[in-house]
Amino acid sequence: xxxxxxxxxxxxxxxxxxxxxxxxxxxxxxxxxxxxxxxxxxxxxxxxxxxxxxxxxxxxxxxxxxxxxxxxxxxxxxxxxxxxxxxxxxxxxxxxxxxxxxxxxxxxxxxxxxxxxxxxxxxxxxxxxxxxxxxxxxxxxxxxxxxxxxxxxxxxxxxxxxxxxxxxxxxxxxxxxxxxxxxxxxxxxxxxxxxxxxxxxxxxxxxxxxxxxxxxxxxxxxxxxxxxxxxxxxxxxxxxxxxxxxxxxxxxxxxxxxxxxxxxxxxxxxxxxxxxxxxxxxxxxxxxxxxxxx
Amino acid sequence: xxxxxxxxxxxxxxxxxxxxxxxxxxxxxxxxxxxxxxxxxxxxxxxxxxxxxxxxxxxxxxxxxxxxxxxxxxxxxxxxxxxxxxxxxxxxxxxxxxxxxxxxxxxxxxxxxxxxxxxxxxxxxxxxxxxxxxxxxxxxxxxxxxxxxxxxxxxxxxxxxxxxxxxxxxxxxxxxxxxxxxxxxxxxxxxxxxxxxxxxxxxxxxxxxxxxxxxxxxxxxxxxxxxxxxxxxxxxxxxxxxxxxxxxxxxxxxxxxxxxxxxxxxxxxxxxxxxxxxxxxxxxxxxxxxxxxx
Numbered sequence: 001x002x003x004x005x006x007x008x009x010x011x012x013x014x015x016x017x018x019x020x021x022x023x024x025x026x027x028x029x030x031x032x033x034x035x036x037x038x039x040x041x042x043x044x045x046x047x048x049x050x051x052x053x054x055x056x057x058x059x060x061x062x063x064x065x066x067x068x069x070x071x072x073x074x075x076x077x078x079x080x081x082x083x084x085x086x087x088x089x090x091x092x093x094x095x096x097x098x099x100x101x102x103x104x105x106x107x108x109x110x111x112x113x114x115x116x117x118x119x120x121x122x123x124x125x126x127x128x129x130x131x132x133x134x135x136x137x138x139x140x141x142x143x144x145x146x147x148x149x150x151x152x153x154x155x156x157x158x159x160x161x162x163x164x165x166x167x168x169x170x171x172x173x174x175x176x177x178x179x180x181x182x183x184x185x186x187x188x189x190x191x192x193x194x195x196x197x198x199x200x201x202x203x204x205x206x207x208x209x210x211x212x213x214x215x216x217x218x219x220x221x222x223x224x225x226x227x228x229x230x231x232x233x234x235x236x237x238x239x240x241x242x243x244x245x246x247x248x249x250x251x252x253x254x255x256x257x258x259x260x261x262x263x264x265x266x267x268x269x270x271x272x273x274x275x276x277x278x279x280x281x282x283x284x285x286x287x288x289x290x291x292x293x294x
Numbered sequence: 295x296x297x298x299x300x301x302x303x304x305x306x307x308x309x310x311x312x313x314x315x316x317x318x319x320x321x322x323x324x325x326x327x328x329x330x331x332x333x334x335x336x337x338x339x340x341x342x343x344x345x346x347x348x349x350x351x352x353x354x355x356x357x358x359x360x361x362x363x364x365x366x367x368x369x370x371x372x373x374x375x376x377x378x379x380x381x382x383x384x385x386x387x388x389x390x391x392x393x394x395x396x397x398x399x400x401x402x403x404x405x406x407x408x409x410x411x412x413x414x415x416x417x418x419x420x421x422x423x424x425x426x427x428x429x430x431x432x433x434x435x436x437x438x439x440x441x442x443x444x445x446x447x448x449x450x451x452x453x454x455x456x457x458x459x460x461x462x463x464x465x466x467x468x469x470x471x472x473x474x475x476x477x478x479x480x481x482x483x484x485x486x487x488x489x490x491x492x493x494x495x496x497x498x499x500x501x502x503x504x505x506x507x508x509x510x511x512x513x514x515x516x517x518x519x520x521x522x523x524x525x526x527x528x529x530x531x532x533x534x535x536x537x538x539x540x541x542x543x544x545x546x547x548x549x550x551x552x553x554x555x556x557x558x559x560x561x562x563x564x565x566x567x568x569x570x571x572x573x574x575x576x577x578x579x580x581x582x583x584x585x586x587x588x
Binding site for chain 1: 393416417418428429430450451453454455456457459460463464466467468470471472474475477478479481482484485486488489490491492495496498499500502503504505506507508509512538541542545546547548549550551552554555558579582583584585
C-alpha cells in the first residue's frame with residue numbers, strides 16, 4: 001500500500017483521510033487545528049509536526065485546503081511541499097482554486113521534477129464521507145494513471161480532463177452550472193408559488209422532463225420548506241464564482257448568466273447570508289419580488 | 295373506448311392522435327392542412343369537415359395548436375369548440391399558451407357547464423411519438439380524473455398541478471429552466487474550449503455531479519459537434535419566453551436569469567437563427583466571445 005500525506009483535515013480532507021486509512025493505506029496527516037490532528041490519530045492515522053516532515057515521510061502528498069492563497073503558502077512556501085519534495089514524488093492538490101494558481105504550482109514543480117496533479121472535487125461533505133466524489137483531474141497522463149488507485153478510493157467518477165489547471169477549469173464550469181441551476185429553480189419556485197400552483201407536484205413533473213436536474217432532485221424540497229442550513233455555503237460559492245468570472249475574463253469568454261448569478265450570490269453575502277446554503281438564492285428572489293417572509 | 299376529437303395534427307398532435315388510435319380509441323381529427331388529415335385517415339382515424347362537426351361527434355375534445363391566438367380562435371370563436379360543446383363535455387387543451395388565456399377559456403366554459411383542462415406537455419416530437427410526454431395539468435380534480443386514462447396513453451408522467459391555468463404556469467416554469475440550463479451549459483462549454491480542456495471528458499464528469507442535468511445528458515454532444523438542427527426551435531422557445539416573462543411580470547415576480555436568457559434567445563431570433571434548435575444558444579455565446587467559427 002502507498003504512504004499518503006494529507007494536508008488539510010477539515011470537512012472534506014478529514015473524511016477523505018479516513019477513507020484512505022480504511023482502504024489500507026498508511027496515512028500521515030497535518031492540519032493547523034490540533035483537534036483535527038487528534039481526530040485523525042483516533043481514526044488510525046499518524047500526524048506530522050509540520051509540512052516538511054510530512055512530505056519526507058510519504059510517497060504521495062495530497063492537499064485539501066481552503067483557497068488559492070492557502071495552496072500557494074503550503075505548496076510554494078519556503079518550508080512548503082515543493083521545498084521538501086523528492087524528484088519524481090507525486091503531489092495531488094484537491095482544493096478548489098484558480099486554474100492559474102494550479103498552472104503556477106505545476107510549473108514550479110516541473111523545474112524540480114516533482115509530479116503534480118490538480119484534482120478538485122464535487123459532491124460535498126456527503127460525497128467525501130461516502131467516497132463518491134466526482135474528481136476532475138488536470139496534469140500528465142502518466143501521473144493521472146499513478147494517482148488513479150488512490151483517487152478511486154475517494155471518488156465514484158474520476159476523469160482526466162486535460163493538462164495542468166484543466167481540473168480547476170472544469171470545477172469552475174461545474175460551479176457556474178450549479179449556481180445558475182439553483183437560481184433558475186429558485187426563480188421557477190417563486191413564480192409557481194405566486195400563482196398558487198401545487199409546487200410539490202410541479203417539482204415532480206419538472207424533474208421528469210427536459211428541465212430535469214440534480215438541484216430539483218436534491219435541493220428543491222429544502223427550498224420549498226425554506227431550509228437553508230449548509231450544505232455548501234454561499235461564502236464558498238462566492239469564492240468559486242470569483243474564480244469562474246475571473247478565468248472567463250482572462251480567456252475573453254462572455255458568460256452572461258454566470259456573471260448575473262455571481263452578482264446575486266454577492267448580494268446574498270453582502271446582506272449577511274454567507275453562512276447559508278447556496279440554495280438560499282431563493283431568499284433573494286423572494287426579496288427582489290417583495291415576497292419575503294416577515 | 296372513448297371517442298376523441300383531436301384538433302391540430304402537426305408535429306405533436308399527429309403522433310399523439312396515432313397513439314390514441316393504437317390504444318383503441320375512436321379518433322376524429324381536424325387540421326387546416328389537407329395532407330395532415332389524409333395522414334390521420336391512413337393511420338385509421340376519421341376526419342371532420344370542421345370544428346363544429348368534430349365536437350358534436352365525440353366525447354372528449356383535445357386541441358394541440360401553435361399559440362394563444364390559435365386557442366382563442368379554435369375554442370372561443372363563433373363556430374368554435376365552446377359554441378358547439380354539450381354541457382358536461384370535456385375539453386383538454388394541450389397547446390403551450392399563456393396561463394391567462396387558459397383561465398379565460400376555463401371561465402367561458404364554466405358558464406356553459408363545459409369541463410376544461412389545460413394540459414401542456416414537455417418532451418418534444420420524440421416524446422409525442424413514444425407516448426412518453428410529461429403532462430402538467432390544470433383544472434378541477436374530477437375532470438383530471440376523467441381525462442387521466444386518455445392522458446396516460448400520451449405521457450409517461452401526468453401530474454395535476456392546480457386549478458385552471460396551473461398547467462400552463464408549470465409549463466412556463468419548465469421553459470424558463472430549460473432555456474437557462476441550455477445557456478449555462480453553452481457558457482460552460484465555450485469556457486472549457488477556451489482553455490483547451492477535453493470537453494467530452496468534462497461533460498462526463500459534470501453530468502455525474504451536482505451540475506448534472508438533462509441538457510448535459512441529451513444535448514451537450516450535439517452542442518460540442520455544433521449540430522443545431524431542431525429539435526425544438528428558437529422561434530418557439532422565444533414565444534414561450536414571452537409567456538414566462540409576461541406572466542412573471544403580471545405576478546410581480548423578478549426573474550433575473552429568466553429575463554437574461556429571454557433576451558439571448560431574442561437575439562438569436564433577431565439574427566435569423568429562429569429555425570435552429572434552442573441549443574444554438576452556444577452559437578451566440580461564441581459570437582459574443584469573438585470565437586465564432588468562420
